[in-house]
Amino acid sequence: MPSVWTIIITVVAIIVIIALAFLYYYFITAIPASAPPVTTVNRPQENVQKPAASETPKTPEANSFSTEVINFVPPESLPSEIKTGSCSVNSFAQPYRQDAWRCTAGSSTYDPCFSTVLSDVVYCKMNPLEQGSDFLIKLTKTLPAPLIPKNTNNNWAWFLVLEDGTQLSPYTGTRPMIDGEPAFYGSKISNGERSVIIGDLIKGQAWSAQRKILMLEGKKWVTKLTETVRIKVVWQ
Numbered sequence: 001m002p003s004v005w006t007i008i009i010t011v012v013a014i015i016v017i018i019a020l021a022f023l024y025y026y027f028i029t030a031i032p033a034s035a036p037p038v039t040t041v042n043r044p045q046e047n048v049q050k051p052a053a054s055e056t057p058k059t060p061e062a063n064s065f066s067t068e069v070i071n072f073v074p075p076e077s078l079p080s081e082i083k084t085g086s087c088s089v090n091s092f093a094q095p096y097r098q099d100a101w102r103c104t105a106g107s108s109t110y111d112p113c114f115s116t117v118l119s120d121v122v123y124c125k126m127n128p129l130e131q132g133s134d135f136l137i138k139l140t141k142t143l144p145a146p147l148i149p150k151n152t153n154n155n156w157a158w159f160l161v162l163e164d165g166t167q168l169s170p171y172t173g174t175r176p177m178i179d180g181e182p183a184f185y186g187s188k189i190s191n192g193e194r195s196v197i198i199g200d201l202i203k204g205q206a207w208s209a210q211r212k213i214l215m216l217e218g219k220k221w222v223t224k225l226t227e228t229v230r231i232k233v234v235w236q
Contacts, residue, residue, distance in 0.1 A: 065163075067207040068233045072158075074114050074123035081135040087113060087122055090147055092172035094158035094236065098146035102172070105137050111172045112158050113137060128159055128235055129167065155201045159235040160185065162211070166195050178212055179223055185209075192216045193224065207231040 085105030091112035094100040099115040101122055113124035116136075122143075125134035159169050168185040175182040176196070183196035194214050202208045208230050215224040 065230060066205045067231050069207075070128075070233065070235045072114070072128065072235050074116050078116065078121075078123060078136060079134045082121075083135060083137050084140060085137045086139055086141040087137070087143055088141075089144070091158070093170045094156065095149060096152040096154075096156060097236075098148060100158070101143065103137050109172075110137070115143065119143075126159075126169065127167070129161070153200075154236075155203045155207075157185075157201065157234040157236055160201070160231055161233045162195070162209075163230040163232050165232075166211075168195060168197060178214070178221075183212075189216075194221075201231065201234070207234060 083105035085103055087101035087103035089102050091097065091100035091102050093102075093112045097112075097114075100112040101114070102109065102111040103113045103122060103124065104110070110124045110126065112126075113122040116123050120139045120142075122137050122139065123134065124137060127133055157170070159167070161167050166187050168187045170185050171183065175184065176186070177183075178196055178198060181198045183198055184200070185197035187195040192215060196212050196214060198210045198212055200209075208228055211227055211229045212223050213225040213227075214221040216222075
């Protein structure tokens with residue numbers, strides 16, 4: 001039968017073995033494995049040009065074109081040239097104004113002429129851009145009561161200038177037929193060519209219209225070009 005000391009020594013040995021096993025387990029699990037070395041690769045810098053900090057991305061320029069619409073009124077200072085005549089009907093060039101007239105003086109017809117502060121005098125100017133072309137007509141008859149169409153349009157002009165500077169006025173007599181369509185406005189002949197507007201003017205911030213450029217071949221006008229154009233200025 002083992003002695004008491006043998007039993008004590010055996011117990012102590014067992015405790016020491018357990019303690020050593022515990023410490024071994026602790027150090028094995030608590031200390032992380034060393035990470036593998038990291039190799040840095042120097043890549044060549046890509047040839048990409050970045051905008052400077054002060055630069056801002058460029059955006060397409062906004063289209064700021066707009067048509068100037070002029071509501072024409074006779075000047076306060078009237079011209080000195082005076083003709084004698086009469087105005088029997090409202091203007092064909094600007095049929096939607098009560099103060100615009102088609103007048104005659106001698107053998108000539110003028111359209112439009114406009115009422116003035118003088119009841120027996122009208123102011124006439126066919127081209128608002130032509131200096132010195134205005135005059136007065138002293139009326140031999142009282143102006144008739146204005147006769148305005150029931151359905152009025154606000155896309156009409158008695159003179160207009162296209163974006164390229166072409167000047168046109170409305171046909172006040174028989175409208176010419178161009179390629180089977182009536183022309184409403186026409187320009188003066190220049191270098192054997194003239195511009196006409198087919199159909200109505202199209203309103204918007206920028207007014208537009210369909211233009212035909214005509215070329216004289218012999219005694220006949222033929223269409224050289226058909227295009228949509230923008231209108232710079234409209235007189236109403």
